[in-house]
Amino acid sequence: xxxxxxxxxxxxxxxxxxxxxxxxxxxxxxxxxxxxxxxxxxxxxxxxxxxxxxxxxxxxxxxxxxxxxxxxxxxxxxxxxxxxxxxxxxxxxxxxxxxxxxxxxxxxxxxxxxxxxxxxxxxxxxxxxxxxxxxxxxxxxxxxxxxxxxxxxxxxxxxxxxxxxxxxxxxxxxxxxxxxxxxxxxxxxxxxxxxxxxxxxxxxxxxxxxxxxxxxxxxxxxxxxxxxxxxxxxxxxxxxxxxxxxxxxxxxxxxxxxxxxxxxxxxxxxxxxxxxxxxxxxxxxxxx
Numbered sequence: 001x002x003x004x005x006x007x008x009x010x011x012x013x014x015x016x017x018x019x020x021x022x023x024x025x026x027x028x029x030x031x032x033x034x035x036x037x038x039x040x041x042x043x044x045x046x047x048x049x050x051x052x053x054x055x056x057x058x059x060x061x062x063x064x065x066x067x068x069x070x071x072x073x074x075x076x077x078x079x080x081x082x083x084x085x086x087x088x089x090x091x092x093x094x095x096x097x098x099x100x101x102x103x104x105x106x107x108x109x110x111x112x113x114x115x116x117x118x119x120x121x122x123x124x125x126x127x128x129x130x131x132x133x134x135x136x137x138x139x140x141x142x143x144x145x146x147x148x149x150x151x152x153x154x155x156x157x158x159x160x161x162x163x164x165x166x167x168x169x170x171x172x173x174x175x176x177x178x179x180x181x182x183x184x185x186x187x188x189x190x191x192x193x194x195x196x197x198x199x200x201x202x203x204x205x206x207x208x209x210x211x212x213x214x215x216x217x218x219x220x221x222x223x224x225x226x227x228x229x230x231x232x233x234x235x236x237x238x239x240x241x242x243x244x245x246x247x248x249x250x251x252x253x254x255x256x257x258x259x260x261x262x263x264x265x266x267x268x269x270x271x272x273x274x275x276x277x278x279x280x281x282x283x284x285x286x287x288x
Contacts, residue, residue: 002039010044011080013199019087019095033092037126037135040088042081044119049077051113053197060190060197061228064235068110071244072228074117074141074149075103076198081121082137082153092126093133093157099204100223101134102154105244111141111148118142128161158215177279180259181233184273186221187255194225220251226283230271233262234287242268243288249281258282 049069057073058065086095111117118141125136134156141149195201203210204220211219227246231238252258252273261272268288274281 002041004041004043005084006043006045007081007084010047010077011084013080013083013201016080016083016087033094034090035092037092037123038085038088038090040085041120041122042084044081047077047117047119049113049117054113056197060194061225062232063228064232067113069113070228071105071107071231071238071242072224074111074139075105075151075153075224076200077117078119078121078139078141078151079198079200081119081139082123085121085123085137086155092135093159096202098155098157100153100248101156102152102248103224103227103244103246104152106150107240107242107244108146108148109240111143115143118144128163129156130161130163130166132156132158132161172280174277175279177259177274177276178261180274180276181262182260183257183276184229184260185255185257186226186252188219191219191221191225191254194222198222198224200224216251216253218253220253221256223248223283226252226273227285230260230262230273230283230285231287233260234269234271237269238287239268244285245288246283246285247281248283250275252282 054069054073055065057076058070061070061072063070083095085091086098119139121137121139123135123137125134127134134154137153137155139151139153140147191205195206200222204214204216205222206219208219211217223246257276259274259276261274263270268286271283271285271287272281273283
């Protein structure tokens with residue numbers, strides 16, 4: 001039976017991460033996770049954007065601060081709503097260690113900082129992947145009865161599935177990347193600033209020990225930090241009605257230098273962040 005949870009305020013990220021950590025601790029009789037998604041929706045109505053929070057987000061990502069919300073900003077507002085669903089004990093996997101694989105944002109028009117926003121988030125489409133389990137968190141943002149922003153966030157929880165253990169594709173040879181639009185130095189200070197602004201303090205981003213606990217040699221940049229930061233290179237040229245589709249490749253280990261690519265194409269832009277020596281992508285995106 002479908003259940004809607006209506007919230008009076010945005011959940012605190014601190015308490016959500018505590019729940020996520022506790023959810024990773026086995027409990028007698030509750031260790032086996034269900035194989036189906038719980039049928040729940042989280043709603044938050046009449047949310048007012050805090051200009052100071054918006055300014056901190058813009059400073060952390062390098063996008064313009066103004067009256068219109070940056071294209072990616074509603075992601076950080078809605079992230080706690082998705083987390084509220086994922087940290088539940090009857091969710092198919094634990095939240096700790098899950099990584100962001102893909103993201104698609106559809107915006108119908110620019111959103112003013114003064115407009116009250118209604119959020120609705122649910123999770124669907126649980127499926128297997130050779131590297132684990134995938135789910136889609138669907139968030140819709142409305143002003144009154146007008147849908148102004150919609151997002152599909154795909155999370156991957158790394159674990160064995162029936163698709164694991166198959167033959168691995170041949171590794172692609174290293175390629176010398178073409179000359180970039182610019183290069184970008186990404187360090188821990190920048191990512192800590194984004195963690196504070198977004199509320200996403202996942203230890204894979206902020207702690208050397210936490211990153212190693214989940215198989216990363218060093219902390220990695222947030223995927224949605226890179227998805228927001230690269231848009232700063234085409235500021236003022238993003239149409240009001242647009243679809244922004246992002247795929248995250250190999251992580252950006254901290255610190256690193258990456259190549260930035262912004263190519264104008266018919267109907268929009270092709271964007272990418274690539275390793276400057278081997279050419280593999282950290283992020284590929286289209287804006288249409």
